[in-house]
Amino acid sequence: MGTLWVVLIAILALIAGVALGFFIARKYMMNYLKKNPPINEQMLRTMMMQMGQKPSQKKIKQMMRSMNNQMDK
Known part of the structure; x- marks a missing residue:
């Protein structure tokens, strides 16, 4: 039972990390393109x-x- 919780928390942390990373990268690129238009x-x-x-x-x-x-x- 304890192993199940560890795996579940690890999967949730991975999903949250990917989502957070995506939004941070998106915000960074929007600011970069605004300051340095292509x-x-x-x-x-x-x-x-x-x-x-x-x-x-x-x-x-x-x-x-x-x-x-x-x-x-």
Whole structure:
């Protein structure tokens, strides 16, 4: 009977540890991506020029704002 409790507690502790680790890692990555966005204005400008578009500053700001809004959701 005592061995059953030890195994049950070990399994519950493992499940709790995995869940807690997942949420901590998720929070860390969200903060990292918010501080270091994967695409900046210069990259966006280069990408648009490669696609054959002449990027205006207004359009770049609009696209950056749209991407930031998507990340906040």
